[in-house]
Amino acid sequence: MLATLGHLRPALVSTALSKKLVGAKIGDARLVREGEDDQKAFTLIDSFDNQIGAADMALIATKNDLVLIAPDTAVARQDFAAPDFVDHMPEGPVTAKLGKIVNPLRRLLVRAEGTVSCQMLKMVDDLDKTVARCRVHSFVPESGTAACMIEFMPLRGYDEEMDQLTAFVASLGEPLGTVGDIARALRGPGADYTSKPVIAMTPDQTSFHVATDIIRAQIAVARANEPGVIEDIDSEFLHDYRVALRRTRSVISLFKGVFTEDQTQQFKDRFGSLMARTGQLRDLDVHLLDRQAYLELVPPALQPGIDKLFDSLAADRGAAHAKLARFFNGQAYLREMDKLEKLFAAPKRITKGPEAERPALAFAQALIWKRYVKVCKIAGLIDDGTADEQVHDLRIHCKKLRYLIEFFAPLFGKKDTKVILKSLKTLQDNLGAFNDYSVQQEALAGMLDRLCAGNSKDAIEIATSIGALVTVLHQKQTEERARVVASFTAFNSEKTSARFRKSFKPGKTAA
Amino acid sequence: MTVIASYSNKGGVGKTASAVNIAYCLAKEGHRVLLCDLDPQGASSFYFRVKPSKKLKGDRFFTDVKRFTDAIRGSDFDNLDILPANTEFRDFDVFLARMKRSQSRLKKALKSVGNDYDFIVLDCPPNISTLSENVFKASDAIVVPVIPTTLSERTFEQLVDFFKEHRLERKKILAFFSMAQATKKLHGETMRRMRKQHAKRFLDVTIPFSTDVEKMGIHRAPVGSFSASHEAASAYRKLSKEVAKKA
Ligand SMILES: Nc1ncnc2c1ncn2[C@@H]1O[C@H](COP(=O)(O)OP(=O)(O)OP(=O)(O)O)[C@@H](O)[C@H]1O
Ligand SMILES: [Mg+2]
Numbered sequence: 001m002l003a004t005l006g007h008l009r010p011a012l013v014s015t016a017l018s019k020k021l022v023g024a025k026i027g028d029a030r031l032v033r034e035g036e037d038d039q040k041a042f043t044l045i046d047s048f049d050n051q052i053g054a055a056d057m058a059l060i061a062t063k064n065d066l067v068l069i070a071p072d073t074a075v076a077r078q079d080f081a082a083p084d085f086v087d088h089m090p091e092g093p094v095t096a097k098l099g100k101i102v103n104p105l106r107r108l109l110v111r112a113e114g115t116v117s118c119q120m121l122k123m124v125d126d127l128d129k130t131v132a133r134c135r136v137h138s139f140v141p142e143s144g145t146a147a148c149m150i151e152f153m154p155l156r157g158y159d160e161e162m163d164q165l166t167a168f169v170a171s172l173g174e175p176l177g178t179v180g181d182i183a184r185a186l187r188g189p190g191a192d193y194t195s196k197p198v199i200a201m202t203p204d205q206t207s208f209h210v211a212t213d214i215i216r217a218q219i220a221v222a223r224a225n226e227p228g229v230i231e232d233i234d235s236e237f238l239h240d241y242r243v244a245l246r247r248t249r250s251v252i253s254l255f256k257g258v259f260t261e262d263q264t265q266q267f268k269d270r271f272g273s274l275m276a277r278t279g280q281l282r283d284l285d286v287h288l289l290d291r292q293a294y295l296e297l298v299p300p301a302l303q304p305g306i307d308k309l310f311d312s313l314a315a316d317r318g319a320a321h322a323k324l325a326r327f328f329n330g331q332a333y334l335r336e337m338d339k340l341e342k343l344f345a346a347p348k349r350i351t352k353g354p355e356a357e358r359p360a361l362a363f364a365q366a367l368i369w370k371r372y373v374k375v376c377k378i379a380g381l382i383d384d385g386t387a388d389e390q391v392h393d394l395r396i397h398c399k400k401l402r403y404l405i406e407f408f409a410p411l412f413g414k415k416d417t418k419v420i421l422k423s424l425k426t427l428q429d430n431l432g433a434f435n436d437y438s439v440q441q442e443a444l445a446g447m448l449d450r451l452c453a454g455n456s457k458d459a460i461e462i463a464t465s466i467g468a469l470v471t472v473l474h475q476k477q478t479e480e481r482a483r484v485v486a487s488f489t490a491f492n493s494e495k496t497s498a499r500f501r502k503s504f505k506p507g508k509t510a511a
Numbered sequence: 512m513t514v515i516a517s518y519s520n521k522g523g524v525g526k527t528a529s530a531v532n533i534a535y536c537l538a539k540e541g542h543r544v545l546l547c548d549l550d551p552q553g554a555s556s557f558y559f560r561v562k563p564s565k566k567l568k569g570d571r572f573f574t575d576v577k578r579f580t581d582a583i584r585g586s587d588f589d590n591l592d593i594l595p596a597n598t599e600f601r602d603f604d605v606f607l608a609r610m611k612r613s614q615s616r617l618k619k620a621l622k623s624v625g626n627d628y629d630f631i632v633l634d635c636p637p638n639i640s641t642l643s644e645n646v647f648k649a650s651d652a653i654v655v656p657v658i659p660t661t662l663s664e665r666t667f668e669q670l671v672d673f674f675k676e677h678r679l680e681r682k683k684i685l686a687f688f689s690m691a692q693a694t695k696k697l698h699g700e701t702m703r704r705m706r707k708q709h710a711k712r713f714l715d716v717t718i719p720f721s722t723d724v725e726k727m728g729i730h731r732a733p734v735g736s737f738s739a740s741h742e743a744a745s746a747y748r749k750l751s752k753e754v755a756k757k758a
Contacts, residue, residue, distance in 0.1 A: 130585075157581070
């Protein structure tokens with residue numbers, strides 16, 4: 001036979017499977033062991049948010065190998081390398097595939113460990129000729145659930161026999177799962193982090209109920225990211241942490257009347273001060289992630305200046321991280337988070353506002369429709385000459401509209417909200433880029449001010465480079481600005497507005 | 512892709528034994544190998560327990576590439592596939608005739624599966640003298656087992672003459688002594704004489720007469736798989752290395 005890595009058909013099964021297979025008769029053929037059971041240590045590798053598992057794949061590392069298992073394709077293999085950012089790992093068939101599914105900002109981590117045993121079985125005919133093979137990989141993680149996968153290794157010219165073998169395995173009645181299921185089983189419960197938890201809700205739950213449910217889930221997301229921020233695994237932990245707090249604050253400010261004014265203000269202050277602690281580190285992260293992009297924006301002669309600037313930013317980042325880690329580890333922070341968690345776990349002590357008892361669906365429709373009308377109104381007034389402030393205003397309203405739709409998505413058709421969010425996204429990307437360029441220019445200008453205080457030789461070099469960079473960024477911002485009117489026109493189509501009306505203003509034919 | 516034919520203009524000299532063991536040894540070395548059993552008797556298929564293919568019909572078999580590749584079976588060993596003998600396909604002459612005497616046809620047909628193989632080993636049937644020219648042209652090497660007897664000496668000379676007459680490349684001929692018995696004076700003398708006379712044609716290795724080779728019929732497997740440490744197995748390993756180097 002030609003040596004081929006067979007296709008894996010995973011089976012989420014008891015590890016007794018191997019025993020059921022050995023000696024089994026399949027027509028005239030039999031299944032027998034081939035070689036010894038091979039036992040070794042394994043780790044399951046994935047990002048914190050399980051991007052590999054979400055793609056229905058599993059990355060398994062053993063002493064010498066990295067093996068990427070995907071459904072219905074041959075297994076990819078390369079030499080072992082410690083998990084890291086995919087770009088930092090050696091090139092090979094595995095990292096090539098990972099590059100397509102794992103966010104480059106995410107670092108890969110060990111998500112489960114244990115032992116795996118592999119038993120090769122061959123199916124032999126009446127002449128003792130091998131006609132098919134399979135290898136049973138039985139994974140026993142230290143925590144998590146044991147699972148096994150069967151790797152079917154077809155032999156050229158024996159397709160029928162291979163089909164008989166797979167049919168036989170299926171007939172054993174063991175539950176079959178996807179590769180993603182196997183990965184989830186191995187990780188065990190509590191390792192299923194997602195930055196976007198789905199919050200169940202029904203149309204007639206109260207708006208208060210929905211608001212506190214969402215906030216409780218967001219606090220959980222924030223807390224899940226704390227260890228990763230402290231350990232400084234990758235920048236996505238802090239990013240997700242901040243998004244969770246931002247969503248929380250959006251619920252508080254956008255769900256008007258659900259809490260009393262006092263209560264609302266108190267929450268705004270509390271979550272606002274938590275958020276404020278993270279701003280400096282996040283800003284530095286964002287700049288540092290842009291290092292390469294910035295370098296490419298200026299001519300080679302000015303690149304050393306940019307490099308020096310980034311070296312100094314990297315030093316600042318170190319200090320900012322240490323400060324935030326200290327804060328996260330501190331008693332005050334832990335007490336505050338604990339209190340907030342408890343408060344939203346049993347929200348009896350949260351004071352309800354006038355809209356608290358309104359049914360979620362009616363409440364959602366009113367909020368979303370109002371915001372949509374507002375977006376259209378502001379956008380309608382924007383032309384190529386309008387002041388930038390108006391564009392920023394439009395961006396903020398679009399963002400709020402997006403959050404509202406996302407919060408209440410479970411109440412509306414999945415397909416409808418998806419299409420609406422997609423049409424909104426193109427506009428938002430445009431507005432977002434416009435804003436980013438403007439924020440970047442401001443940040444660089446801020447750095448310039450700080451440099452002037454120094455006045456060293458480096459400072460002059462850096463300042464020259466910053467000057468060049470700001471010019472380019474301004475240029476780019478202008479380009480984005482020029483697209484805004486067209487972006488909105490595209491968003492403001494008959495179709496989109498009909499969709500909005502159907503979901504959020506039903507029963508009325510005209511706005 | 513290198514094509515190696517195991518051929519002799521004499522029967523029962525060890526063609527099949529060589530083809531089977533060379534194919535096995537090359538695969539063991541990590542080369543991807545296809546062993547074609549061109550003998551309707553199916554001797555080399557027998558050694559790999561591969562049943563003759565029912566689906567194949569003689570007429571169209573070798574003209575239809577897909578039929579050809581569909582007939583290939585995986586052996587029990589890594590990197591080694593078998594094209595089983597076909598009972599419907601009576602004789603190899605017909606196949607070569609269908610190649611329309613075009614030396615490139617066989618190669619082309621084989622190349623259609625060529626992505627998969629580093630070596631194609633042909634186990635030729637006895638008595639194909641009339642059309643053997645096509646095999647010679649299609650192959651990169653022709654491995655010729657020679658039992659060191661006076662009779663073999665004559666037939667080997669006929670083969671060399673055939674190459675001369677037909678302006679075939681004589682250097683493709685890789686002859687070796689097969690079933691040699693050190694105890695037989697005649698064997699020793701013949702080997703010395705032939706090596707002198709056909710110095711360029713003979714490989715260094717000699718396959719001794721060995722009961723291990725006979726036992727292949729009982730085990731239905733190549734020598735190396737059941738008796739790897741014995742003389743015969745190591746002789747075949749040496750043979751396959753020499754052939755791979757010269758082919
Ligand atoms: N080195 C050897 N030592 C002992 N017996 C051998 C050896 N080589 C081959 N034989 C035996 O000699 C017989 C003929 O060998 P083999 O079938 O390989 O020859 P062949 O040239 O392919 O024959 P045919 O012309 O019928 O195809 C077989 O029974 C085989 O077991
Ligand atoms: Mg033979």
